[in-house]
Amino acid sequence: MPSCAESSWFARKVVRWRATASVSWSVLLLPATTMLFIFLIRFQLFHPIQWTSECLGLLTAASTIFSLLLLSGVVLVIGFFNLEYYTVVPSIPCSRVALLAKVLHPRQCVHSLVHCTVGMVVMWCASVMAGGRYRTLGFPCTHSESSGAHDACLNEYHLFFLLAGAFMGYSHSFLGVVQNMNYVSFQIIQQYKYLRFKGSLPWVVKCSAVQSLYSVRNYVALYFFFGHIPRAWISNTLNLQIDSSLHSLDSLAGLLDFSLLYHLWISGTFLLFTWYITVLLFRIYVTESYSFPVQSTFAEDAEQCLPKVLAEKNTLIMKFLALQDLALLSQHSPSRRQEVFSLSQPGGHPHNWNAISKECLALLNELMQRLVAHHDAVASNGRAKPPSASSDARSSSETSVSSVVMSGTEDLPQTPRPSVLMRTPGSVFLKSSNRSVGSPVTAPFTPDLDSPFSTPALRRLAPQPGPQQATWFSSVQSPHVMRRGPKLWSASTDSQTNGSATASPAPAPSSPPPEQKPSFIAQWLQNRKEQVRGFLAKRVLVVYLFNKLPEASSQALFADGQAHIWALEGLSHLVASSFSEDKYGVVQTTLPSILGSMLSLQEAVDRHFKLPHASSKPVKTSCSLGDSTYKTLRFALRAALKTAIYRITSTFGEHLNAVCISAEHQKRLQQFMEFKE
Amino acid sequence: MCSLALFPPPLPSGQVTLYEANNELVSGGSPDCYEKQHWEPPSLNFPRETLKPHSRPESSSKAAFLDHKDTLWMRSAGAWYKYTYKTFSGCVLALLRWMSSFHGSLFPHLTVNITASIPHFVFLSFSKSFAVRSFAWHPHTDKFAVALLDDSIKIYNSRSATAPTLKHRLQRNVSAMQWKPLCASALAVACHTCLLVWHVDPTSLSTRPSSGCAQVLSHPGHSPVTSIAWSPSGSLLVSASPVDTAMMVWDVAAENCVPLQRVGGGGVTNVSWSPDGSRLLAATPSALFRVWETRMWTCERWPCLKGRCQSGCWSPDGSRLLFSVQGEMVIYALTFSDMTGGPKSAAVVADLSETTFSGTGGEITVGGEVQSLAWDPSGERLAVLLKGNAESSGHSAIIAVFKTRSSPVFELLPCGFVRGEAGAEPRLIQFHPHFQHGALLTVVSAFFVELPLSTSLA
Numbered sequence A: 001m002p003s004c005a006e007s008s009w010f011a012r013k014v015v016r017w018r019a020t021a022s023v024s025w026s027v028l029l030l031p032a033t034t035m036l037f038i039f040l041i042r043f044q045l046f047h048p049i050q051w052t053s054e055c056l057g058l059l060t061a062a063s064t065i066f067s068l069l070l071l072s073g074v075v076l077v078i079g080f081f082n083l084e085y086y087t088v089v090p091s092i093p094c095s096r097v098a099l100l101a102k103v104l105h106p107r108q109c110v111h112s113l114v115h116c117t118v119g120m121v122v123m124w125c126a127s128v129m130a131g132g133r134y135r136t137l138g139f140p141c142t143h144s145e146s147s148g149a150h151d152a153c154l155n156e157y158h159l160f161f162l163l164a165g166a167f168m169g170y171s172h173s174f175l176g177v178v179q180n181m182n183y184v185s186f187q188i189i190q191q192y193k194y195l196r197f198k199g200s201l202p203w204v205v206k207c208s209a210v211q212s213l214y215s216v217r218n219y220v221a222l223y224f225f226f227g228h229i230p231r232a233w234i235s236n237t238l239n240l241q242i243d244s245s246l247h248s249l250d251s252l253a254g255l256l257d258f259s260l261l262y263h264l265w266i267s268g269t270f271l272l273f274t275w276y277i278t279v280l281l282f283r284i285y286v287t288e289s290y291s292f293p294v295q296s297t298f299a300e301d302a303e304q305c306l307p308k309v310l311a312e313k314n315t316l317i318m319k320f321l322a323l324q325d326l327a328l329l330s331q332h333s334p335s336r337r338q339e340v341f342s343l344s345q346p347g348g349h350p351h352n353w354n355a356i357s358k359e360c361l362a363l364l365n366e367l368m369q370r371l372v373a374h375h376d377a378v379a380s381n382g383r384a385k386p387p388s389a390s391s392d393a394r395s396s397s398e399t400s401v402s403s404v405v406m407s408g409t410e411d412l413p414q415t416p417r418p419s420v421l422m423r424t425p426g427s428v429f430l431k432s433s434n435r436s437v438g439s440p441v442t443a444p445f446t447p448d449l450d451s452p453f454s455t456p457a458l459r460r461l462a463p464q465p466g467p468q469q470a471t472w473f474s475s476v477q478s479p480h481v482m483r484r485g486p487k488l489w490s491a492s493t494d495s496q497t498n499g500s501a502t503a504s505p506a507p508a509p510s511s512p513p514p515e516q517k518p519s520f521i522a523q524w525l526q527n528r529k530e531q532v533r534g535f536l537a538k539r540v541l542v543v544y545l546f547n548k549l550p551e552a553s554s555q556a557l558f559a560d561g562q563a564h565i566w567a568l569e570g571l572s573h574l575v576a577s578s579f580s581e582d583k584y585g586v587v588q589t590t591l592p593s594i595l596g597s598m599l600s601l602q603e604a605v606d607r608h609f610k611l612p613h614a615s616s617k618p619v620k621t622s623c624s625l626g627d628s629t630y631k632t633l634r635f636a637l638r639a640a641l642k643t644a645i646y647r648i649t650s651t652f653g654e655h656l657n658a659v660c661i662s663a664e665h666q667k668r669l670q671q672f673m674e675f676k677e
Numbered sequence B: 001m002c003s004l005a006l007f008p009p010p011l012p013s014g015q016v017t018l019y020e021a022n023n024e025l026v027s028g029g030s031p032d033c034y035e036k037q038h039w040e041p042p043s044l045n046f047p048r049e050t051l052k053p054h055s056r057p058e059s060s061s062k063a064a065f066l067d068h069k070d071t072l073w074m075r076s077a078g079a080w081y082k083y084t085y086k087t088f089s090g091c092v093l094a095l096l097r098w099m100s101s102f103h104g105s106l107f108p109h110l111t112v113n114i115t116a117s118i119p120h121f122v123f124l125s126f127s128k129s130f131a132v133r134s135f136a137w138h139p140h141t142d143k144f145a146v147a148l149l150d151d152s153i154k155i156y157n158s159r160s161a162t163a164p165t166l167k168h169r170l171q172r173n174v175s176a177m178q179w180k181p182l183c184a185s186a187l188a189v190a191c192h193t194c195l196l197v198w199h200v201d202p203t204s205l206s207t208r209p210s211s212g213c214a215q216v217l218s219h220p221g222h223s224p225v226t227s228i229a230w231s232p233s234g235s236l237l238v239s240a241s242p243v244d245t246a247m248m249v250w251d252v253a254a255e256n257c258v259p260l261q262r263v264g265g266g267g268v269t270n271v272s273w274s275p276d277g278s279r280l281l282a283a284t285p286s287a288l289f290r291v292w293e294t295r296m297w298t299c300e301r302w303p304c305l306k307g308r309c310q311s312g313c314w315s316p317d318g319s320r321l322l323f324s325v326q327g328e329m330v331i332y333a334l335t336f337s338d339m340t341g342g343p344k345s346a347a348v349v350a351d352l353s354e355t356t357f358s359g360t361g362g363e364i365t366v367g368g369e370v371q372s373l374a375w376d377p378s379g380e381r382l383a384v385l386l387k388g389n390a391e392s393s394g395h396s397a398i399i400a401v402f403k404t405r406s407s408p409v410f411e412l413l414p415c416g417f418v419r420g421e422a423g424a425e426p427r428l429i430q431f432h433p434h435f436q437h438g439a440l441l442t443v444v445s446a447f448f449v450e451l452p453l454s455t456s457l458a
Helices: A009-041 A048-059 A062-085 A096-103 A106-130 A156-178 A193-226 A228-237 A258-286 A299-304 A306-310 A316-332 A334-341 A351-381 A401-405 A427-438 A455-459 A467-482 A487-497 A520-537 A540-546 A550-557 A561-581 A586-609 A629-658 A663-673 B072-106 B114-121
Strands: A138-140 A152-154 B016-021 B024-028 B132-137 B143-148 B153-157 B176-179 B186-190 B195-199 B214-217 B227-230 B237-240 B246-251 B256-261 B270-273 B279-283 B288-293 B298-303 B309-314 B320-325 B330-335 B347-351 B355-359 B362-366 B370-375 B381-386 B398-405 B411-418 B426-431 B438-445 B453-456
Touching: A009 A048, A009 A062, A009 A106, A009 A258, A009 A316, A062 A106, A062 A258, A096 A106, A096 A156, A096 A540, A106 A156, A106 A258, A152 A228, A156 A193, A156 A228, A156 A258, A193 A228, A193 A258, A193 B256, A299 A306, A306 A316, A306 A351, A316 A334, A316 A561, A334 A351, A334 A561, A351 A550, A351 A561, A351 A586, A520 A540, A550 A629, A561 A586, A561 A629, A586 A629, A586 A663, A629 A663, B016 B411, B024 B411, B132 B426, B132 B438, B143 B176, B153 B186, B176 B227, B186 B227, B195 B237, B237 B270, B270 B309, B279 B309, B279 B320, B288 B309, B309 B370, B320 B370, B347 B411, B370 B426, B381 B411, B381 B426, B381 B438, B398 B426, B398 B438
Parallel strands: B016 B453, B132 B176, B227 B270
Antiparallel strands: A138 A152, B016 B024, B132 B143, B143 B153, B176 B186, B186 B195, B195 B214, B227 B237, B237 B246, B246 B256, B270 B279, B279 B288, B288 B298, B309 B320, B320 B330, B330 B347, B355 B362, B370 B381, B381 B398, B398 B411, B426 B438, B438 B453
């Protein structure tokens, strides 16, 4: 999130320092890793003493020191890219076209290019440290049958290593897109950084070894077929001769060299390990919980207080950490809970509680609206569709059925981008947040007794009184109406035209309503599109690329589910502890709306899980550093929601009968009180 | 310090303890001769003969159904697969075993035959005559689950006549069960190879929920699972295995886990969460147990002198831990508080050494090692299941009930012995988690499955 980094104090003061600390730790770890690497790559089974003495001598050699300096630079670059590209809300595109668009996105291209270069640098260091036949690019030809003045020949082993570095760098960058490696997930329990690092170290070693094995396999296959191209090119440009007396490496005999493969694998593991360690340390540092003050005595610190920070929309990491802090304080610290329940000194208003509960309820309602819109889109079409036009990546992205087979690799993220708004799948959220900028949010977000989102309204959304609702419905439905015809086509246009411009999703939601008027030209265009779509739909490849799978859209709907889970936990724990700790009864005023929100969200979630594929479990990914937590967030959210409602009902018990909520909700609540849900 | 000598003498054989009134345990001739309480607890009897443990001989009847029209090549390929492949994989397995034996020589407890070791580490013992493997009350409703010897689980509900039976392919050697707090339906089951979480819809009338209702949680190297504990807030589940040094913290819905590993002690045999959720007891197979605090997940090591921690229970406010050590006939107490840095040493609060009462029915000896401890949710009563001595006739397993008092100083006061019907040997004890009118103790005994005892605090 570089673009908003300037504006936010949090990004400036906290995130940047955390990133710096993580990078410096990974630099400090480099000498140890390098030493281990030298011992492994120079391994000689039958000469242990020579091996040890050689390695020890090498540790203090100038070339090693220089390599270490270079490697530190590499780690700095990797750390910088981690900071620039990380995201807490994964973007889940769902088709091969979206994948392609993401991989070819300029931002991602820069990422890949830099990783290629950096990979080459690492491999150069590795080949220098490995010594022997890998050391230099050129070497004097052994026998000069060609009578050149300078008898320099190309050392193909060195070139082989350098290209392997480039390949591994690219595949790291590519897999980072495929496996959402830039997604930072939060742990389910809090641990000290050192212990967490120690705990995940064996896993990182295993991951890098396995991943390196795959990379070596792919690279060797690639080199076997296309190795002669770079070799010829390099030898031409650098005027190096190719020693014909040696085996060329792109032959079967050249590649089936066990020690070569071993060295390549060890070097690849070293490369990936240093990078993975950087990623791991960054994740550990950035997700460390941060304690925001609930209220501050000084006016200038007010923007750093929890109620203000929760309402933040620009710096997502701050919002997430604030919600995490809220969930933690509501569970673990009675003194900070007291501050939440306290009244303001002059005036006696519960500003803290009001702000916090309002923000949490806004989050929950936003999710509910998103679910309702999605469900409506699905129900009216008979098949799953993206909830809106604005989330172009997502719309084009439902994965094809065939891509499930490649499970784990198909959910390519969009290129990480500066998220101006909270990047969430449904446009409903964008709209609501947009609107909330203009007008005070309270009206739509306070679910009053006859909330439009209670059951009957969920089924038929169309006729609803009230201007607020009307605008909302139009804004929800319009994109849907727009794209009722060209499902396939619109997906492709979106991703093709907007593919490069995804960084600005904000204007999209506002545009649909005016476009709704059916004009002649629009009609004509519509027909054209229809024809083209009919034509394209017959092509297997196109169908293959554009086919959609509801599971991906379901994942996308809950992509930021972690925020909602924390909001639910925080709210429910606060409400439950207010039973004994809230002296002034500030919570009681909002209890009906909290219960109403939770129950209607529960209804929407239940309904969502009745959709096909929504409740199918993702296949577990094996050994990769990519985090797949986002794939199961919807299950976690469902469980957290139920637990939250049960927490409130089991604490308040029969007293809840006195809370005035709608009859529908009352009935639902009764079910919870009898433990029948 | 309280000792067994202060107790009123145990009932002679034939008398049954019925309930507690006015600080005394009232006895009667049979369990049916007292006025029923607010809820009539079912008395279940599982005759052992009807329950057959899993036995699935691998006698393949494949050939009878196979279509023998495949070509010679396919048949030879099949034969090759059948024999060569099996031999090869057998070799690999042998190699792996050989390698793991090195691992085993470092950690001696790992070499114990796993199946044989489970009863050893699990607090309840499954002797062959005992039909019930595990028992769990639902924390909020009048509902309980019983795991039987044939690895099926039955769920009884006071409000419905249907008793669903849960069976699953992976549900073998059930050693522990627990209902998820703040949830109506989820039941976690510790099995031989994995952890199962059943979602049993309480409104459903089905008597045989499909195995699709069960969520399978497994982690390589983490089996057999012998102990599980839900956090009281219902969000996390901790599972432990005596052969895995790491204990797993699961986010069940998202199916991801965080291993928590510390050096020393070997595996983890028993985990138990304090009722306020702030601490977690983790006992190991060696003379060491740990107390984790659950905010930052750091732990305190508590080395015991004599043996491993046999059993432990938390006071309802989570500030006090009672535990017993194998080989010692005392109950220790640890008091935690947030102000001071924690306790420095454990204090002995009860002496359970053998005491002989001479009564009308001859001499009765009670006392011995503690098999399990249970503290009722109101914090007023503590039930202690004492191991008996199989050789002597007058020395059987018995339940001692203590009254507990926490202020001004923590104290255990004698209340009485609970005796079931003649020949019934108590195996499992558990208090009803939300009984309104005092403390309701459930005893699962060798012949009678349930003998409820309500201690009305009138």
